[in-house]
Amino acid sequence: MDFQTIKNKLIETKNKAIDYSAEKLSNSMFTIQNKKELDKIILKSKTTSFTNIETWITKEYLKKVYILFWDDKSDFFKEALIMFPILATKAFSQNITMKLANSNMPDLNLEEYNIKTIPSLLIFEDEKVINTIEGRENILKLVKSLKLDINSDIEKFKK
Numbered sequence: 001m002d003f004q005t006i007k008n009k010l011i012e013t014k015n016k017a018i019d020y021s022a023e024k025l026s027n028s029m030f031t032i033q034n035k036k037e038l039d040k041i042i043l044k045s046k047t048t049s050f051t052n053i054e055t056w057i058t059k060e061y062l063k064k065v066y067i068l069f070w071d072d073k074s075d076f077f078k079e080a081l082i083m084f085p086i087l088a089t090k091a092f093s094q095n096i097t098m099k100l101a102n103s104n105m106p107d108l109n110l111e112e113y114n115i116k117t118i119p120s121l122l123i124f125e126d127e128k129v130i131n132t133i134e135g136r137e138n139i140l141k142l143v144k145s146l147k148l149d150i151n152s153d154i155e156k157f158k159k
Helices: 003-026 035-043 075-093 136-144 150-155
Strands: 048-051 058-061 064-070 097-102 120-125 128-134
Touching: 003 097, 035 064, 035 097, 064 075, 075 097, 075 136, 075 150, 120 136, 128 136, 136 150
Parallel strands: 064 097
Antiparallel strands: 048 058, 064 120, 120 128
């Protein structure tokens, strides 16, 4: 075997591995499969309150949910294999739910969430979209940031 044949075999194997991993990610628990599941995840962003029975002081806890909308037929989908674990770790460290959602899912109306470009990262708080980070470059900025506090990075994108 010459060098070119070995190189082509390695590239083919790498592409098969990426395709396989991308398929597994799209069918995993991290990916929202339908509109009903999307609504259920958005419901997790509802603010909760707790009343201490000893002091009768009520505390409210703001909850956030991050949903990354992408197209499974794009190159960004394959990049998500590398990006998503980093974003999920940053969200987990802040006690935030992070999910992926395919923009081609049935019954999904992107205008309902004011999504203009794909990929977009939507931040939900109290069941409303409070911020949208649009475009591959902006999402990559969040991934490449060395800070574990994803909320402070997202504040830079506030509209």
